[in-house]
Amino acid sequence: MNTALNRIGPIMLVGAGKMGVALARGWLDAGLAASQLVIVHPRPGEDLLELARDYGLALSTEASGLSPNVLVVGVKPQVMDEVLESLAPVIAPHTLVVSIAAGIDLARLASKAGTQRVMRTMPNTPVQVRKGMIGVVSGPDVTAEDKVAMDTLLSASGQVIWLDDEAQLDALTAVSGSGPAYIFHMVEALAAAGKRQGLPDDIAEQLARGTVIGAAALMDAGTVSATVLRENVTSPKGATAAGLAVLMGSHGLIELMDRTVSETRKRTEELGRI
Numbered sequence: 001m002n003t004a005l006n007r008i009g010p011i012m013l014v015g016a017g018k019m020g021v022a023l024a025r026g027w028l029d030a031g032l033a034a035s036q037l038v039i040v041h042p043r044p045g046e047d048l049l050e051l052a053r054d055y056g057l058a059l060s061t062e063a064s065g066l067s068p069n070v071l072v073v074g075v076k077p078q079v080m081d082e083v084l085e086s087l088a089p090v091i092a093p094h095t096l097v098v099s100i101a102a103g104i105d106l107a108r109l110a111s112k113a114g115t116q117r118v119m120r121t122m123p124n125t126p127v128q129v130r131k132g133m134i135g136v137v138s139g140p141d142v143t144a145e146d147k148v149a150m151d152t153l154l155s156a157s158g159q160v161i162w163l164d165d166e167a168q169l170d171a172l173t174a175v176s177g178s179g180p181a182y183i184f185h186m187v188e189a190l191a192a193a194g195k196r197q198g199l200p201d202d203i204a205e206q207l208a209r210g211t212v213i214g215a216a217a218l219m220d221a222g223t224v225s226a227t228v229l230r231e232n233v234t235s236p237k238g239a240t241a242a243g244l245a246v247l248m249g250s251h252g253l254i255e256l257m258d259r260t261v262s263e264t265r266k267r268t269e270e271l272g273r274i
């Protein structure tokens with residue numbers, strides 16, 4: 001049992017799809033008692049039902065009968081307005097409203113939720129294993145106690161990055177919110193290249209996946225920079241140097257990642273205007 005975590009509730013999570021379930025699993029793994037969490041979902045999917053079974057969680061099909069201290073809204077940006085408006089009966093003056101939606105700004109959240117006590121967060125899927133990167137910005141009526149409570153709750157899922165400038169949350173979305181997808185695609189690309197070099201499919205996939213896991217574990221094990229870790233693999237005039245000359249050459253990964261992150265940010269900003 002994690003005492004600090006269990007002083008925050010009751011917590012209501014509305015919309016537990018991929019991300020909501022990932023967050024909830026992180027909190028429950030960190031010691032949040034099932035009695036402190038109410039999950040509201042009209043049609044629970046298999047992942048949510050499994051989470052409920054694992055932790056003895058009660059699921060609810062509608063938000064009613066409770067004004068939570070923290071209301072986390074985990075729906076898609078496209079339905080955020082209507083969902084927030086429908087939550088008016090459970091939002092009390094003591095309720096901190098927390099959105100995880102990409103793009104929707106604090107002013108819009110506040111206007112639809114009917115309170116200035118709002119926060120905007122941007123987690124990523126590794127929150128499920130408590131290795132998330134989670135950006136946060138606060139609305140004007142968020143108290144110091146709210147910030148401590150959210151820092152405790154979100155820290156249970158990974159590293160919390162507080163930002164003062166809301167625009168930076170869209171940049172953070174494009175780096176760490178979407179970032180796991182870039183890395184998973186790197187695994188797919190490395191496996192595909194291995195197959196083209198004649199490796200059996202299953203072995204190429206095992207090698208690519210295991211290599212990214214091993215490289216991430218090396219970064220996790222210490223504070224050595226990615227640059228030094230890369231240099232440690234790269235013997236002068238050796239094999240790696242030949243491959244990196246392509247990856248780090250003109251139109252290489254730096255340019256590709258720059259364009260990728262820039263497009264993701266642009267779309268994040270668009271989602272906030274839909």
Ligand SMILES: NC(=O)C1=CN([C@@H]2O[C@H](COP(=O)(O)OP(=O)(O)OC[C@H]3O[C@@H](n4cnc5c(N)ncnc54)[C@H](O)[C@@H]3O)[C@@H](O)[C@H]2O)C=CC1
Nearest residue numbers: 014015016017018019020041074075076077100101102123
């Ligand atoms: N998937 C990711 O890696 C990340 C997603 N996000 C944000 O998280 C939010 C959810 O994304 P995902 O989990 O990927 O999508 P998802 O589609 O898996 O989850 C959204 C869930 O909300 C449910 N829902 C819709 N209307 C509802 C209502 N009225 N009441 C309760 N539940 C309702 C849907 O049935 C669905 O299960 C989005 O706003 C997205 O921008 C943020 C960070 C990372």
Ligand SMILES: O=C(O)[C@@H]1CCC=N1
Nearest residue numbers: 101102173177178179
């Ligand atoms: O793709 C999306 O819109 C969300 C935001 C960050 C990760 N997934």
